[in-house]
Amino acid sequence: MREIALHILDIVQNSLAAGARNIWIDILEDTPKDRLVVRIKDDGRGMDEETVRKAADPFYTTRKTRKVGLGLPLLQANAQACEGDLKIASMPGKGTTIEAVFRLSHIDRPPLGDMAATMVSLLAGSPDVDFFYDHQYNEKVFSCNTVEIREKLDGLSLQHPEVLGWLREYFEEKERELRN
Numbered sequence: 001m002r003e004i005a006l007h008i009l010d011i012v013q014n015s016l017a018a019g020a021r022n023i024w025i026d027i028l029e030d031t032p033k034d035r036l037v038v039r040i041k042d043d044g045r046g047m048d049e050e051t052v053r054k055a056a057d058p059f060y061t062t063r064k065t066r067k068v069g070l071g072l073p074l075l076q077a078n079a080q081a082c083e084g085d086l087k088i089a090s091m092p093g094k095g096t097t098i099e100a101v102f103r104l105s106h107i108d109r110p111p112l113g114d115m116a117a118t119m120v121s122l123l124a125g126s127p128d129v130d131f132f133y134d135h136q137y138n139e140k141v142f143s144c145n146t147v148e149i150r151e152k153l154d155g156l157s158l159q160h161p162e163v164l165g166w167l168r169e170y171f172e173e174k175e176r177e178l179r180n
C-alpha cells in the first residue's frame with residue numbers, strides 16, 4: 001500500500017469484523033531511534049495460537065468471499081522491506097494487538113498519509129465503536145478519543161456531517177502541529 005494510513009484503515013477492518021467495541025490506534029515516530037511504530041489494539045474476539053501463526057499467511061483467511069486474506073501479509077511485507085517487522089499478539093475472547101515497526105528513514109517506507117481522513121472515515125462508519133487515537137512524534141503527542149468527544153458533544157451525534165467536518169479540521173490541525 002502506498003500509505004501507512006491505508007494499512008491502518010485496512011487493519012482496523014479486521015478489528016471491526018472481530019466484533020471489537022474499543023479500538024486503540026497508536027502511532028509512534030521516533031527520529032532519534034529512527035523508528036516508526038504503528039499499533040492497533042482491539043477487544044474483539046481474538047485468535048487462538050494457531051490462527052495467530054497463520055494470520056500473516058496470505059492463504060489464510062476466515063472471510064467467506066475469497067480465498068486469500070491480504071491485510072496482514074501486505075503490512076508485514078511492507079514493514080520487513082523497511083528493516084522492521086510485524087508482531088501479532090492475541091487471546092481468544094480478549095482481543096488482538098497488531099504492531100508494525102518500520103525504519104523511519106528507510107527509502108521504501110511509505111509515507112504516513114492522511115490520518116485525519118482515515119480517522120474521520122472510521123468514526124463515520126462505526127458509530128457503536130469507541131476509538132482511542134494517540135500519535136506521538138518525538139516528545140509531542142496528540143491524543144483523542146470518541147468517549148471524550150461524545151461527552152463534549154452533549155447528545156449531538158458524532159456522525160452528524162457538521163461534526164465530522166469539524167473533526168476533520170481538528171485532526172488535520174493537530175497532526176500538522178506535531179511536526180512544527
Ligand SMILES: Nc1ncnc2c1ncn2[C@@H]1O[C@H](COP(=O)(O)OP(=O)(O)OP(=O)(O)O)[C@@H](O)[C@H]1O
Binds near residue numbers: 010018045046061071
Ligand atoms: N483483529 C483481529 N481479530 C480477530 N481475528 C483477526 C484479526 N485480524 C486478523 N484476524 C484473522 O486473520 C485473518 C487474516 O487477516 P487479513 O487481514 O490478513 O485477511 P482478511 O481480513 O481475511 O482479508 P482482507 O484483509 O484481504 O480483506 C482474518 O481472516 C481473521 O481470521
Ligand SMILES: [Mg+2]
Binds near residue numbers: 014070
Ligand atoms: Mg483484513
